[in-house]
Amino acid sequence: MINFFGISNFKSLVDFQVSLPKFTVLIGLNGAGKTTILQAFDFLSQVMSGRLDEWLISRGWDKADIASKFAPTSNIAFVATNRQENDNFNKLWYGSFNRKELACLYEMATCWNDEQGEEELLLLKGRQYRISNSEMTPIAFSYQGSILSQLRDTELSSELKSIRDTLRNIRSLELLSPHLMRQRTRDSATSIGIGGEKLSAYLHAIKGGDKQHLLELLRTFYPRVIDFKSSPTKGGWKRLSIIEDFDGKHVESEVRHINDGLLRVLAMLAQTLDGDAMLLFDEVENGVNPEIVEKLVNLLVNAKQQILVTTHNPMILNYLEDDVARESVLFVYKTPEGFTRVRPFFSLPGVGEKLDLMGPGEAFVDTDLVALTATCVELDKQAQAAEDVDEKAKKAPAPRKATA
Structure with a gap:
């Protein structure tokens, strides 16, 4: 399961980060970036699969289409952490993706737990790489995406295979189309x-x-x-x-x-x-009769897979238990600079209290999302100001001791 995901310079996602439960619902105004978040997860999967050119063609995109118009750099940086059931180790994968070469020119993977500390699993830097604590090896082959997409299983530790397979198994179904589903395939x-x-x-x-x-x-x-x-x-x-x-x-x-x-x-x-996959659905209720939406939501909430969906329909939220809604519903919004951000919906001021009086969907309908966006932007400013104060405090010289 992917616990945390961060990415910068992918479309409207600049310094974007999100913590994920097993089931996640993204809500927000049109154009806030909900679908872009799904696309970013799909991008991460394709980086790990090493098929970026095919992926761009399948979406009708060019290299320039995935870069942010709000950031000065062209590279896309990302980080993801995952931890499987019955696994004592947290695992992290970080990379910097070069759009011109469609490849990661820097990668690092580590694992850690409280008892044994942190261990390096992979380092790629300066056209060389190493697995664990081995010597740096020059890269003598071409590749797209992550170098892990090209290395054989025998070269990888179980932790690296876990990272690779978790990210490869992200399944984006955001463009589900009845017309395409009716096609014959070979x-x-x-x-x-x-x-x-x-x-x-x-x-x-x-x-x-x-x-x-x-x-x-x-x-x-x-x-x-x-x-x-x-x-x-x-x-x-x-x-x-x-x-x-x-x-x-x-x-x-x-x-x-x-x-x-x-x-x-x-x-x-x-x-x-597919029990090992993470599934992405855009506007999950589209084309489905209201009579069966509740069954569908219950099935997705209780599925074995990690699931991420977007919706504009408050009915979807009404079929969630209050404790599930508090954890799983995330509000997506855009800052005045055009950056997509996300916050837990029911932790925002004036929203969580509504669950004491009404269902999650009713609370959604009862909330002015434009005003809530302004509240979130103000919270961002306050958080940034607090960080700036902390940074200045760290850099400030220590006070001199008084002399007798």
């Missing part, structure tokens, strides 16, 4: 794709108990569904169809005739079978 797939374009191939690989579990989940939303089939056709293309029961008559329909809501729910449920 290649095998380890995820449904950023827009759901690989759904038929991904479902084709689900067999046995996993398929039955997925069908049971799907029937809690759509009771008529009894099966789905992803059948190979000529040329290796895979065709997806849904089988439904109408008064004992089984009707099979190709996916191009299936409603958008069923497709979105099927895609989200299918991806929750």
Whole structure:
């Protein structure tokens, strides 16, 4: 699980940082940067996977599109910490990504705990790298993203593999599109794709108990569904169809005739079978009937995966328990300089108290988000002023002792 994420010089994210629980909901005004935060997590995953050029092409972006217009430097700096269940060590990965070379030219990874202190796992600097305490080795190969994307498993410690695999397994589903989910696909797939374009191939690989579990989940939303089939056709293309029961008559329909809501729910449920992934959903309620939103929210809150969603719909928050809402709902806002920032929504002045009288969604509706943004900006100024005072105090000369 990713506990903390920081990034600077990625679009509107300048000196951005956020602590993450297992389930997180991002709320805020349009244009505050909610989707940009999801994109930054996807960027982090692609850096660790080493496929930056493919990623930029798939999004229709150029190198210049990912850099901030508010920072003087072109490099993108980032840091992430993670800790797995039953693991005594916290792990940190820091890097500086060069946009021109699409590669990290500086990387550092460490692990630590209270008993044993901190240990270096990886250092990349000046076209050389080392694993743990080995000698620095010149880099004799080209790579994109992180050098960890190119090193063999046999070269990596279990801690480095944990960092690499956690970040590789971030699955961004922010562009889920019924049009893309209806496409036939040819290649095998380890995820449904950023827009759901690989759904038929991904479902084709689900067999046995996993398929039955997925069908049971799907029937809690759509009771008529009894099966789905992803059948190979000529040329290796895979065709997806849904089988439904109408008064004992089984009707099979190709996916191009299936409603958008069923497709979105099927895609989200299918991806929750990947137990090691972190899942990102943008406006999770889109295209889904209000009658089944509560079931969907409960499923995501209780999923095995770490999940990050955005929403504009107060109904989503109303289906959260108060203690879950206090921890998981984060308010995203922009400063006057154009920087995206985030704060826990129910810890802000005048907001948390509302949970004593109303539900989380009602508290959201009852809050003026424009005024709340101004409050957050003022809190930022106060925090910065306090930091400046601390810095001056550290630099101030020690008072001389009085002489007799």
